[in-house]
Amino acid sequence: MKKFLLWAVALIPIPALAQTGSTVREDRIWNYTLIHSLNFEGTSTSTSPNPGFHFEGTEDVNGKTYMAFRDRHGEILALMRQEGNKVYTPVMYKDIWPENIVNEVGYDNLPDEALLYDFDAQPGETYYCTSYLSEITLVTVIESYKIEVNGEEYTVQRLEYDWQSGYQNQFTVVEGIGPSEGYLSMPLGSPLVTGLQTYLKIATVSDLYGNVVFSKDDYPTFNTDGIDSVTDSDSPVTYSNGSVVAEGMGIAVYDMAGKRVAQGHGSLSTASLQPGVYIVKAGASTLKITVK
Numbered sequence: 001m002k003k004f005l006l007w008a009v010a011l012i013p014i015p016a017l018a019q020t021g022s023t024v025r026e027d028r029i030w031n032y033t034l035i036h037s038l039n040f041e042g043t044s045t046s047t048s049p050n051p052g053f054h055f056e057g058t059e060d061v062n063g064k065t066y067m068a069f070r071d072r073h074g075e076i077l078a079l080m081r082q083e084g085n086k087v088y089t090p091v092m093y094k095d096i097w098p099e100n101i102v103n104e105v106g107y108d109n110l111p112d113e114a115l116l117y118d119f120d121a122q123p124g125e126t127y128y129c130t131s132y133l134s135e136i137t138l139v140t141v142i143e144s145y146k147i148e149v150n151g152e153e154y155t156v157q158r159l160e161y162d163w164q165s166g167y168q169n170q171f172t173v174v175e176g177i178g179p180s181e182g183y184l185s186m187p188l189g190s191p192l193v194t195g196l197q198t199y200l201k202i203a204t205v206s207d208l209y210g211n212v213v214f215s216k217d218d219y220p221t222f223n224t225d226g227i228d229s230v231t232d233s234d235s236p237v238t239y240s241n242g243s244v245v246a247e248g249m250g251i252a253v254y255d256m257a258g259k260r261v262a263q264g265h266g267s268l269s270t271a272s273l274q275p276g277v278y279i280v281k282a283g284a285s286t287l288k289i290t291v292k
Contacts, residue, residue, distance in 0.1 A: 030034045031078045032200040061090040062112040085119035119155040150213040237282040239289045243270045246282035
């Protein structure tokens, strides 16, 4: 599966230091790990540092001012602006809008920008965004809660989108930080990808003086309060005899640190997993299982 990562924001005028919790801010540097050749168990065979991603300068597009997200060489990777808790990116190619939106408003009336994130959205709400795919996609908010990082309060969202014939996938984004892993996307919708086995994963976020203000270890683990070990009769996901079943749905299994350790569609065996407690997500349903 291809993953694409976008970030966002611009305020006019650009302040020296962006406001607390802002996703797009010039006083932060994002440092990634470039992972090569990821195997089916999720173990990378090689990694290399990829530091120095940052916001610097602005670009005007369609009468709006966006901040430029750059790599360590200064090349622009994405354009973003933020209004309140909403982050936007310009839409250069209108054919990335889904067909139902085109039919609803007409091709000539399609918006010239799209959401990356809407941190005001609550669980169960949906919005169209470009934050994880090369096309604008409908996402559903599965979870939304607050965490504190380095004295600043951020909103965390767990988002779900449909990908290829109803296959569903979920990812976590943190206000002020962005997704934990994925691809960066170019401003014109041309993704910066090199294949399924190579991707960027966040390592740390630093201030301008090199002090780490956020690391991958700060990503929140799943809140398991209220998640039962055995599903009720109305749940679409069940676990018995070493097999997770969710008919017609994508299945993802995570360890208690939030790392995805297995995935499948329709049914999934847990025989390859180490004994322990795991979180299973299928559609909007979440199940806690114990593998013995």
